[in-house]
Amino acid sequence: MRVAIAGAGLAGLSCAKYLTDLGYTPIVLESRDVLGGLVAAWQDADGDWYETGLHVFFGAYPNMLQLLKELGIEDHLQWKKHTMIFNQPEKPGTYSRFDFPDLPAPLNGIVAILRNNDMLSWGEKIELAKGLAPAMLRGQKYVDSTDQYTFSEWLKQQGVSEDVQQDIFIAASKSLNFINPDEISAVVLLTALSRFLQQKDGSKMAFLDGSPTERLCQPLVDYITARGGEVRSNVPLKEILLNEDGTVKGFLMRGLNGAADYIETADVYVSAMPVDVMKVMVPAPWKENDFFQKLEGLEGVPVINLQLWFDRKLTDIDQLLFSRSSLLSVYADMSNTCRGYTNPERSMLELVLAPAKDWIAKSDEEILQVTLAELQKLFPSHFHGDNPAKLLKYHVVKTPRSVYKATPGRQQYRPSQQTPISNFFLSGSYTMQPYLGSMEGAVLSGKLTAQVIAEGSSVANSSNLQMQTPQPATNAATV
Protein backbone atom coordinates (compact mmCIF):
# COMPACT_ATOMS: atom_id res chain seq x y z
CA MET A 1 0.00 0.00 0.00
CA ARG A 2 1.46 3.38 -1.06
CA VAL A 3 1.42 6.36 1.29
CA ALA A 4 2.36 9.80 -0.12
CA ILE A 5 3.82 12.06 2.58
CA ALA A 6 4.34 15.78 1.86
CA GLY A 7 7.22 17.15 3.97
CA ALA A 8 10.53 15.56 4.99
CA GLY A 9 11.00 17.15 8.40
CA LEU A 10 11.48 14.78 11.33
CA ALA A 11 7.72 14.08 11.45
CA GLY A 12 7.49 13.09 7.77
CA LEU A 13 10.65 10.97 7.93
CA SER A 14 9.62 9.29 11.19
CA CYS A 15 6.14 8.59 9.76
CA ALA A 16 7.75 6.98 6.69
CA LYS A 17 10.15 4.93 8.86
CA TYR A 18 7.34 3.52 10.99
CA LEU A 19 5.13 2.90 7.94
CA THR A 20 7.87 0.72 6.42
CA ASP A 21 7.97 -1.20 9.73
CA LEU A 22 4.23 -1.79 9.36
CA GLY A 23 4.53 -3.09 5.80
CA TYR A 24 3.61 0.06 3.82
CA THR A 25 5.48 1.78 0.97
CA PRO A 26 5.93 5.47 1.82
CA ILE A 27 6.92 8.12 -0.73
CA VAL A 28 8.19 11.25 1.00
CA LEU A 29 7.91 14.43 -1.09
CA GLU A 30 9.97 17.37 0.16
CA SER A 31 9.67 20.84 -1.38
CA ARG A 32 13.22 21.99 -0.66
CA ASP A 33 16.55 20.65 -1.88
CA VAL A 34 17.44 19.73 1.70
CA LEU A 35 15.75 17.29 4.09
CA GLY A 36 15.05 17.82 7.77
CA GLY A 37 12.80 20.91 7.82
CA LEU A 38 13.64 22.75 11.05
CA VAL A 39 16.70 20.54 11.58
CA ALA A 40 17.99 21.11 8.02
CA ALA A 41 21.66 22.08 7.55
CA TRP A 42 23.84 23.18 4.64
CA GLN A 43 27.56 23.06 3.87
CA ASP A 44 29.24 26.35 2.93
CA ALA A 45 32.07 26.81 0.40
CA ASP A 46 34.65 25.81 3.08
CA GLY A 47 32.77 22.61 3.83
CA ASP A 48 31.53 23.93 7.21
CA TRP A 49 27.99 23.06 8.19
CA TYR A 50 25.46 25.70 9.18
CA GLU A 51 22.10 24.78 10.65
CA THR A 52 18.52 26.01 10.92
CA GLY A 53 18.80 25.78 14.69
CA LEU A 54 20.94 24.79 17.64
CA HIS A 55 19.42 21.47 18.69
CA VAL A 56 19.79 19.61 21.96
CA PHE A 57 18.34 16.22 22.84
CA PHE A 58 17.06 15.40 26.33
CA GLY A 59 16.97 12.25 28.42
CA ALA A 60 13.19 12.82 28.53
CA TYR A 61 12.90 12.11 24.76
CA PRO A 62 11.93 8.39 24.82
CA ASN A 63 10.63 8.18 21.24
CA MET A 64 13.66 9.92 19.76
CA LEU A 65 16.00 7.68 21.76
CA GLN A 66 14.09 4.58 20.68
CA LEU A 67 14.22 5.74 17.05
CA LEU A 68 18.00 6.20 17.22
CA LYS A 69 18.28 2.71 18.71
CA GLU A 70 16.13 1.23 15.96
CA LEU A 71 18.31 2.96 13.35
CA GLY A 72 21.45 1.69 15.09
CA ILE A 73 22.80 5.23 15.58
CA GLU A 74 22.56 5.77 19.35
CA ASP A 75 26.28 6.55 19.30
CA HIS A 76 25.56 9.66 17.18
CA LEU A 77 24.49 11.38 20.41
CA GLN A 78 27.14 12.88 22.67
CA TRP A 79 25.76 13.01 26.20
CA LYS A 80 26.99 15.83 28.40
CA LYS A 81 27.41 16.10 32.17
CA HIS A 82 24.05 16.44 33.92
CA THR A 83 24.14 20.16 34.57
CA MET A 84 22.46 23.38 33.48
CA ILE A 85 24.66 26.44 33.08
CA PHE A 86 23.43 30.03 33.08
CA ASN A 87 25.36 33.24 32.36
CA GLN A 88 25.29 35.80 35.14
CA PRO A 89 24.49 39.16 33.51
CA GLU A 90 25.35 41.01 36.73
CA LYS A 91 28.86 39.47 36.66
CA PRO A 92 29.77 39.37 32.94
CA GLY A 93 31.84 36.39 31.91
CA THR A 94 30.80 34.23 34.87
CA TYR A 95 28.41 31.29 35.13
CA SER A 96 26.00 29.78 37.58
CA ARG A 97 25.43 26.02 37.52
CA PHE A 98 22.72 23.60 38.54
CA ASP A 99 24.61 20.31 38.95
CA PHE A 100 22.42 17.21 39.16
CA PRO A 101 23.93 14.57 41.48
CA ASP A 102 23.61 10.84 40.79
CA LEU A 103 20.45 10.41 42.86
CA PRO A 104 16.94 9.28 41.95
CA ALA A 105 14.42 11.86 40.68
CA PRO A 106 13.10 14.19 41.94
CA LEU A 107 15.85 14.24 44.60
CA ASN A 108 18.60 14.99 42.06
CA GLY A 109 16.68 18.06 40.80
CA ILE A 110 15.90 19.26 44.32
CA VAL A 111 19.57 18.95 45.37
CA ALA A 112 20.65 20.76 42.16
CA ILE A 113 18.35 23.67 43.05
CA LEU A 114 19.25 23.72 46.74
CA ARG A 115 22.99 23.76 45.98
CA ASN A 116 22.73 26.76 43.64
CA ASN A 117 23.15 29.94 45.65
CA ASP A 118 24.03 32.39 42.82
CA MET A 119 20.67 32.61 41.16
CA LEU A 120 18.23 31.91 43.96
CA SER A 121 18.27 33.06 47.57
CA TRP A 122 16.95 30.63 50.20
CA GLY A 123 13.78 32.70 50.41
CA GLU A 124 13.30 32.40 46.64
CA LYS A 125 13.95 28.65 46.74
CA ILE A 126 11.20 28.18 49.32
CA GLU A 127 8.88 30.48 47.35
CA LEU A 128 9.55 28.52 44.17
CA ALA A 129 9.14 25.11 45.82
CA LYS A 130 5.80 26.22 47.30
CA GLY A 131 4.69 27.61 43.94
CA LEU A 132 5.66 24.61 41.84
CA ALA A 133 4.73 21.81 44.26
CA PRO A 134 1.00 21.75 43.41
CA ALA A 135 1.74 21.44 39.68
CA MET A 136 4.19 18.58 40.30
CA LEU A 137 1.90 16.79 42.75
CA ARG A 138 -1.42 17.24 40.94
CA GLY A 139 -0.14 15.59 37.77
CA GLN A 140 -0.51 16.12 34.04
CA LYS A 141 -4.27 16.69 34.16
CA TYR A 142 -3.71 19.78 36.27
CA VAL A 143 -0.77 20.85 34.08
CA ASP A 144 -2.98 20.58 30.99
CA SER A 145 -5.60 22.80 32.65
CA THR A 146 -3.08 25.65 32.94
CA ASP A 147 -3.12 26.31 29.18
CA GLN A 148 -5.45 29.25 29.80
CA TYR A 149 -2.70 31.27 31.53
CA THR A 150 0.60 32.73 30.48
CA PHE A 151 3.42 31.39 32.62
CA SER A 152 3.83 34.86 34.20
CA GLU A 153 0.15 34.89 35.18
CA TRP A 154 0.41 31.40 36.61
CA LEU A 155 3.53 32.22 38.65
CA LYS A 156 1.82 35.31 40.03
CA GLN A 157 -1.16 33.21 41.13
CA GLN A 158 1.28 30.91 42.96
CA GLY A 159 2.86 33.89 44.74
CA VAL A 160 6.22 33.54 42.96
CA SER A 161 8.00 36.89 42.66
CA GLU A 162 9.10 38.74 39.51
CA ASP A 163 12.76 38.20 40.51
CA VAL A 164 12.52 34.40 40.28
CA GLN A 165 10.87 34.77 36.91
CA GLN A 166 13.67 37.05 35.72
CA ASP A 167 16.36 34.75 37.03
CA ILE A 168 15.34 31.42 35.61
CA PHE A 169 12.13 31.32 33.67
CA ILE A 170 12.84 33.91 30.97
CA ALA A 171 15.77 31.72 29.88
CA ALA A 172 13.69 28.53 30.08
CA SER A 173 10.73 30.04 28.23
CA LYS A 174 12.88 31.38 25.40
CA SER A 175 14.65 28.06 25.02
CA LEU A 176 11.37 26.11 24.81
CA ASN A 177 9.33 28.27 22.42
CA PHE A 178 11.40 31.38 21.56
CA ILE A 179 9.05 33.71 23.50
CA ASN A 180 9.01 35.23 27.00
CA PRO A 181 7.04 34.04 30.09
CA ASP A 182 4.50 36.85 29.61
CA GLU A 183 3.53 35.26 26.26
CA ILE A 184 4.12 31.52 26.68
CA SER A 185 1.38 29.22 27.93
CA ALA A 186 1.95 27.88 31.45
CA VAL A 187 1.38 24.37 30.10
CA VAL A 188 4.70 24.45 28.20
CA LEU A 189 6.92 25.30 31.16
CA LEU A 190 5.04 23.06 33.59
CA THR A 191 5.11 20.08 31.20
CA ALA A 192 8.87 20.47 30.68
CA LEU A 193 9.48 20.94 34.42
CA SER A 194 7.48 17.87 35.36
CA ARG A 195 9.34 15.70 32.80
CA PHE A 196 12.67 17.07 34.01
CA LEU A 197 11.89 16.62 37.69
CA GLN A 198 10.14 13.25 37.47
CA GLN A 199 12.79 11.42 35.42
CA LYS A 200 16.32 10.98 36.73
CA ASP A 201 17.98 11.82 33.41
CA GLY A 202 15.07 13.86 32.04
CA SER A 203 17.04 17.10 31.82
CA LYS A 204 20.33 15.49 30.82
CA MET A 205 21.36 16.90 27.44
CA ALA A 206 23.04 15.49 24.37
CA PHE A 207 24.31 16.99 21.12
CA LEU A 208 24.41 15.23 17.78
CA ASP A 209 28.01 14.44 16.76
CA GLY A 210 27.70 16.25 13.41
CA SER A 211 25.14 17.89 11.15
CA PRO A 212 21.53 16.69 11.53
CA THR A 213 21.47 16.21 7.75
CA GLU A 214 24.22 13.61 7.77
CA ARG A 215 23.88 12.15 11.25
CA LEU A 216 20.09 11.98 11.68
CA CYS A 217 18.19 12.50 8.41
CA GLN A 218 20.43 10.37 6.16
CA PRO A 219 20.18 7.24 8.38
CA LEU A 220 16.40 7.67 8.29
CA VAL A 221 16.46 7.93 4.50
CA ASP A 222 18.72 4.85 4.26
CA TYR A 223 16.35 2.87 6.50
CA ILE A 224 13.25 3.91 4.51
CA THR A 225 14.75 3.29 1.06
CA ALA A 226 16.29 -0.07 2.09
CA ARG A 227 12.74 -1.22 2.85
CA GLY A 228 11.18 -0.11 -0.45
CA GLY A 229 10.19 3.46 0.45
CA GLU A 230 11.29 6.61 -1.39
CA VAL A 231 12.42 10.06 -0.27
CA ARG A 232 12.46 12.76 -2.97
CA SER A 233 13.55 16.38 -2.60
CA ASN A 234 12.74 19.41 -4.80
CA VAL A 235 9.11 18.28 -5.14
CA PRO A 236 6.74 20.84 -3.60
CA LEU A 237 3.12 19.91 -3.06
CA LYS A 238 1.06 22.51 -4.97
CA GLU A 239 -2.49 21.37 -4.35
CA ILE A 240 -4.46 18.58 -2.72
CA LEU A 241 -6.80 17.19 -5.40
CA LEU A 242 -10.14 15.77 -4.31
CA ASN A 243 -12.59 13.11 -5.44
CA GLU A 244 -16.27 14.03 -5.58
CA ASP A 245 -16.80 12.54 -2.12
CA GLY A 246 -14.17 14.89 -0.65
CA THR A 247 -11.47 12.23 -0.19
CA VAL A 248 -8.02 12.81 -1.68
CA LYS A 249 -7.58 11.86 -5.34
CA GLY A 250 -3.93 12.85 -5.61
CA PHE A 251 -1.20 15.32 -4.70
CA LEU A 252 -0.57 17.87 -7.48
CA MET A 253 3.20 18.43 -7.39
CA ARG A 254 4.73 21.63 -8.75
CA GLY A 255 7.24 21.01 -11.55
CA LEU A 256 10.43 22.99 -10.89
CA ASN A 257 12.83 24.59 -13.40
CA GLY A 258 10.42 24.48 -16.32
CA ALA A 259 9.24 20.90 -15.64
CA ALA A 260 5.50 20.29 -15.88
CA ASP A 261 3.36 19.80 -12.78
CA TYR A 262 2.45 16.17 -12.17
CA ILE A 263 0.05 14.18 -10.02
CA GLU A 264 1.31 11.77 -7.37
CA THR A 265 -1.27 9.14 -6.49
CA ALA A 266 -1.29 6.80 -3.51
CA ASP A 267 -3.70 4.84 -1.33
CA VAL A 268 -3.23 7.15 1.64
CA TYR A 269 -1.98 10.76 1.92
CA VAL A 270 -0.19 12.55 4.77
CA SER A 271 0.67 16.21 5.28
CA ALA A 272 3.86 16.48 7.33
CA MET A 273 4.22 20.11 6.25
CA PRO A 274 4.32 22.99 8.78
CA VAL A 275 0.91 24.13 10.01
CA ASP A 276 1.34 27.50 8.26
CA VAL A 277 1.68 25.72 4.90
CA MET A 278 -1.12 23.24 5.61
CA LYS A 279 -3.50 26.11 6.43
CA VAL A 280 -3.19 27.59 2.95
CA MET A 281 -3.30 24.16 1.32
CA VAL A 282 -6.69 23.14 2.81
CA PRO A 283 -8.98 22.43 -0.22
CA ALA A 284 -12.08 24.66 -0.42
CA PRO A 285 -14.63 21.89 0.38
CA TRP A 286 -12.76 21.02 3.61
CA LYS A 287 -12.77 24.63 4.84
CA GLU A 288 -16.32 24.26 6.18
CA ASN A 289 -15.13 21.55 8.55
CA ASP A 290 -14.41 22.56 12.13
CA PHE A 291 -11.37 20.25 12.20
CA PHE A 292 -9.58 22.19 9.45
CA GLN A 293 -10.90 25.59 10.60
CA LYS A 294 -9.15 25.06 13.92
CA LEU A 295 -5.76 25.09 12.19
CA GLU A 296 -6.27 28.87 11.88
CA GLY A 297 -5.64 29.07 15.63
CA LEU A 298 -2.02 28.00 15.17
CA GLU A 299 0.89 29.97 13.75
CA GLY A 300 4.65 29.46 13.61
CA VAL A 301 6.88 31.62 15.80
CA PRO A 302 9.87 33.52 14.31
CA VAL A 303 13.40 32.58 15.37
CA ILE A 304 16.94 33.29 14.16
CA ASN A 305 20.00 31.03 14.39
CA LEU A 306 23.54 32.36 14.10
CA GLN A 307 26.84 30.56 13.71
CA LEU A 308 30.01 32.56 14.28
CA TRP A 309 33.56 31.32 13.65
CA PHE A 310 36.29 33.07 15.70
CA ASP A 311 40.07 33.17 15.43
CA ARG A 312 40.52 31.74 18.94
CA LYS A 313 38.95 29.74 21.72
CA LEU A 314 36.41 31.79 23.71
CA THR A 315 35.47 29.01 26.16
CA ASP A 316 36.16 25.36 26.83
CA ILE A 317 32.64 24.69 28.20
CA ASP A 318 31.23 21.53 26.65
CA GLN A 319 27.53 22.15 27.30
CA LEU A 320 24.50 24.23 26.33
CA LEU A 321 24.55 27.70 27.91
CA PHE A 322 21.55 29.83 28.85
CA SER A 323 22.65 33.37 27.96
CA ARG A 324 20.06 35.23 30.10
CA SER A 325 20.37 38.04 27.56
CA SER A 326 17.22 39.86 26.42
CA LEU A 327 18.36 39.38 22.81
CA LEU A 328 19.70 35.83 22.84
CA SER A 329 18.36 32.55 24.14
CA VAL A 330 20.65 29.51 24.41
CA TYR A 331 24.06 29.06 22.77
CA ALA A 332 26.94 26.59 22.66
CA ASP A 333 30.51 26.50 21.50
CA MET A 334 30.02 23.74 18.96
CA SER A 335 33.79 23.32 18.58
CA ASN A 336 33.57 21.74 22.07
CA THR A 337 30.14 20.09 22.07
CA CYS A 338 30.05 18.40 18.67
CA ARG A 339 32.67 15.87 17.49
CA GLY A 340 32.07 16.69 13.82
CA TYR A 341 32.74 20.39 14.42
CA THR A 342 35.71 19.95 16.81
CA ASN A 343 38.43 22.57 16.73
CA PRO A 344 40.92 22.79 19.60
CA GLU A 345 42.17 26.22 18.44
CA ARG A 346 39.05 28.16 17.49
CA SER A 347 35.49 28.60 18.72
CA MET A 348 32.39 28.21 16.61
CA LEU A 349 29.46 29.63 18.54
CA GLU A 350 25.94 28.64 17.60
CA LEU A 351 23.37 31.01 19.09
CA VAL A 352 19.60 31.32 19.04
CA LEU A 353 18.20 34.87 18.85
CA ALA A 354 14.75 35.02 20.49
CA PRO A 355 12.20 36.52 20.70
CA ALA A 356 12.92 37.35 17.05
CA LYS A 357 9.79 39.24 15.94
CA ASP A 358 11.57 42.61 15.90
CA TRP A 359 14.66 41.19 14.15
CA ILE A 360 13.36 38.76 11.57
CA ALA A 361 12.99 41.46 8.86
CA LYS A 362 16.40 43.04 9.57
CA SER A 363 19.50 42.41 7.48
CA ASP A 364 22.01 39.71 8.40
CA GLU A 365 24.59 42.44 9.04
CA GLU A 366 22.32 44.24 11.54
CA ILE A 367 21.59 40.95 13.31
CA LEU A 368 25.29 40.15 13.42
CA GLN A 369 26.23 43.53 14.89
CA VAL A 370 23.67 43.38 17.68
CA THR A 371 24.74 39.81 18.50
CA LEU A 372 28.42 40.77 18.62
CA ALA A 373 27.52 43.55 21.08
CA GLU A 374 25.89 40.90 23.31
CA LEU A 375 28.95 38.67 23.05
CA GLN A 376 31.05 41.48 24.52
CA LYS A 377 29.00 41.02 27.68
CA LEU A 378 29.13 37.22 27.61
CA PHE A 379 32.90 37.02 26.92
CA PRO A 380 34.28 40.39 28.15
CA SER A 381 37.88 39.25 28.42
CA HIS A 382 38.00 38.20 24.74
CA PHE A 383 36.46 41.28 23.16
CA HIS A 384 38.18 44.10 25.06
CA GLY A 385 41.85 45.07 25.23
CA ASP A 386 44.58 45.30 22.56
CA ASN A 387 43.95 42.01 20.83
CA PRO A 388 40.20 41.34 20.72
CA ALA A 389 38.83 38.12 19.23
CA LYS A 390 38.25 38.38 15.49
CA LEU A 391 35.21 37.06 13.68
CA LEU A 392 36.36 34.92 10.74
CA LYS A 393 32.97 34.26 9.15
CA TYR A 394 29.31 33.85 10.03
CA HIS A 395 25.98 32.48 8.85
CA VAL A 396 22.53 33.74 9.84
CA VAL A 397 19.49 31.50 9.24
CA LYS A 398 16.11 33.20 9.73
CA THR A 399 12.96 31.14 10.19
CA PRO A 400 9.97 33.49 10.11
CA ARG A 401 7.56 30.67 11.07
CA SER A 402 9.09 27.81 13.01
CA VAL A 403 7.29 25.65 15.61
CA TYR A 404 3.75 26.71 16.58
CA LYS A 405 3.69 29.68 18.94
CA ALA A 406 2.54 28.17 22.25
CA THR A 407 0.56 31.08 23.68
CA PRO A 408 -2.36 30.39 26.06
CA GLY A 409 -5.27 28.44 24.59
CA ARG A 410 -3.36 26.83 21.71
CA GLN A 411 -3.83 23.24 22.94
CA GLN A 412 -7.48 23.23 21.78
CA TYR A 413 -6.38 24.08 18.22
CA ARG A 414 -3.83 21.28 17.88
CA PRO A 415 -5.31 18.61 15.59
CA SER A 416 -5.16 14.85 15.97
CA GLN A 417 -3.16 12.90 13.38
CA GLN A 418 -6.43 11.37 12.16
CA THR A 419 -8.63 13.78 10.17
CA PRO A 420 -12.30 13.59 9.13
CA ILE A 421 -11.06 12.60 5.63
CA SER A 422 -10.68 8.81 5.48
CA ASN A 423 -7.51 8.74 3.33
CA PHE A 424 -5.80 11.89 4.65
CA PHE A 425 -3.71 12.26 7.84
CA LEU A 426 -1.61 14.92 9.54
CA SER A 427 1.85 14.72 11.07
CA GLY A 428 4.09 17.36 12.60
CA SER A 429 5.12 18.56 16.03
CA TYR A 430 2.13 20.94 16.00
CA THR A 431 -0.31 17.98 15.92
CA MET A 432 -1.53 16.69 19.27
CA GLN A 433 1.11 14.77 21.20
CA PRO A 434 2.49 15.43 24.66
CA TYR A 435 5.94 16.77 23.71
CA LEU A 436 4.91 20.17 22.32
CA GLY A 437 6.99 21.76 19.51
CA SER A 438 10.12 19.63 19.79
CA MET A 439 12.10 17.01 17.88
CA GLU A 440 10.63 14.41 20.24
CA GLY A 441 7.16 15.74 19.42
CA ALA A 442 7.86 15.53 15.68
CA VAL A 443 9.14 11.94 15.91
CA LEU A 444 6.21 10.84 18.10
CA SER A 445 3.69 12.55 15.81
CA GLY A 446 5.10 10.63 12.83
CA LYS A 447 4.82 7.38 14.75
CA LEU A 448 1.25 8.17 15.83
CA THR A 449 0.31 8.93 12.22
CA ALA A 450 1.72 5.59 11.07
CA GLN A 451 -0.22 3.89 13.85
CA VAL A 452 -3.60 5.50 12.99
CA ILE A 453 -3.10 4.71 9.30
CA ALA A 454 -2.45 1.09 10.23
CA GLU A 455 -5.46 0.96 12.56
CA GLY A 456 -7.67 1.93 9.63
CA SER A 457 -6.43 -0.76 7.26
CA SER A 458 -5.55 -4.43 7.12
CA VAL A 459 -2.00 -3.98 5.81
CA ALA A 460 -0.22 -3.54 9.11
CA ASN A 461 2.03 -6.25 10.48
CA SER A 462 0.47 -7.91 13.48
CA SER A 463 2.74 -6.13 15.97
CA ASN A 464 1.81 -2.57 16.79
CA LEU A 465 4.37 0.20 17.14
CA GLN A 466 5.81 0.66 20.57
CA MET A 467 4.75 4.12 21.74
CA GLN A 468 6.59 5.92 24.50
CA THR A 469 4.23 8.31 26.20
CA PRO A 470 4.93 10.00 29.51
CA GLN A 471 3.57 8.55 32.74
CA PRO A 472 1.02 9.45 33.87
CA ALA A 473 -0.54 9.55 30.40
CA THR A 474 -1.71 12.96 29.24
CA ASN A 475 -4.85 13.93 27.38
CA ALA A 476 -2.85 13.91 24.17
CA ALA A 477 -1.89 10.25 24.01
CA THR A 478 -4.21 8.55 21.59
CA VAL A 479 -2.64 5.10 21.74
Ligand SMILES: Cc1cc2nc3c(=O)[nH]c(=O)nc-3n(C[C@H](O)[C@H](O)[C@H](O)COP(=O)(O)OP(=O)(O)OC[C@H]3O[C@@H](n4cnc5c(N)ncnc54)[C@H](O)[C@@H]3O)c2cc1C
Ligand atom coordinates in the same frame (compact mmCIF):
# COMPACT_ATOMS: atom_id res chain seq x y z
C1 LIG B 1 16.18 27.48 15.99
C2 LIG B 1 15.50 26.20 16.43
C3 LIG B 1 16.01 25.51 17.53
C4 LIG B 1 15.36 24.36 17.97
N1 LIG B 1 15.89 23.69 19.04
C5 LIG B 1 15.33 22.52 19.43
C6 LIG B 1 15.94 21.75 20.45
O1 LIG B 1 17.00 22.10 20.97
N2 LIG B 1 15.33 20.58 20.82
C7 LIG B 1 14.17 20.15 20.23
O2 LIG B 1 13.68 19.08 20.59
N3 LIG B 1 13.57 20.87 19.25
C8 LIG B 1 14.11 22.03 18.84
N4 LIG B 1 13.53 22.76 17.83
C9 LIG B 1 12.22 22.31 17.31
C10 LIG B 1 12.34 21.17 16.30
O3 LIG B 1 13.30 21.48 15.33
C11 LIG B 1 10.97 20.98 15.61
O4 LIG B 1 9.95 20.79 16.55
C12 LIG B 1 10.94 19.79 14.67
O5 LIG B 1 12.11 19.67 13.90
C13 LIG B 1 9.71 19.95 13.75
O6 LIG B 1 9.64 18.90 12.82
P1 LIG B 1 8.37 18.76 11.87
O7 LIG B 1 8.65 17.61 10.97
O8 LIG B 1 7.14 18.72 12.69
O9 LIG B 1 8.27 20.11 11.01
P2 LIG B 1 9.29 20.76 9.98
O10 LIG B 1 10.68 20.51 10.42
O11 LIG B 1 8.85 22.17 9.80
O12 LIG B 1 9.06 19.94 8.61
C14 LIG B 1 8.12 20.29 7.64
C15 LIG B 1 8.68 19.96 6.25
O13 LIG B 1 7.68 20.22 5.25
C16 LIG B 1 8.34 20.78 4.12
N5 LIG B 1 7.36 21.49 3.28
C17 LIG B 1 6.86 22.73 3.44
N6 LIG B 1 6.02 23.02 2.42
C18 LIG B 1 5.99 21.93 1.61
C19 LIG B 1 5.32 21.63 0.38
N7 LIG B 1 4.51 22.51 -0.21
N8 LIG B 1 5.53 20.41 -0.19
C20 LIG B 1 6.36 19.49 0.39
N9 LIG B 1 7.04 19.74 1.55
C21 LIG B 1 6.85 20.94 2.15
C22 LIG B 1 9.38 21.70 4.77
O14 LIG B 1 10.36 22.11 3.84
C23 LIG B 1 9.90 20.81 5.89
O15 LIG B 1 10.94 19.99 5.44
C24 LIG B 1 14.17 23.90 17.33
C25 LIG B 1 13.68 24.59 16.22
C26 LIG B 1 14.33 25.72 15.76
C27 LIG B 1 13.80 26.43 14.55
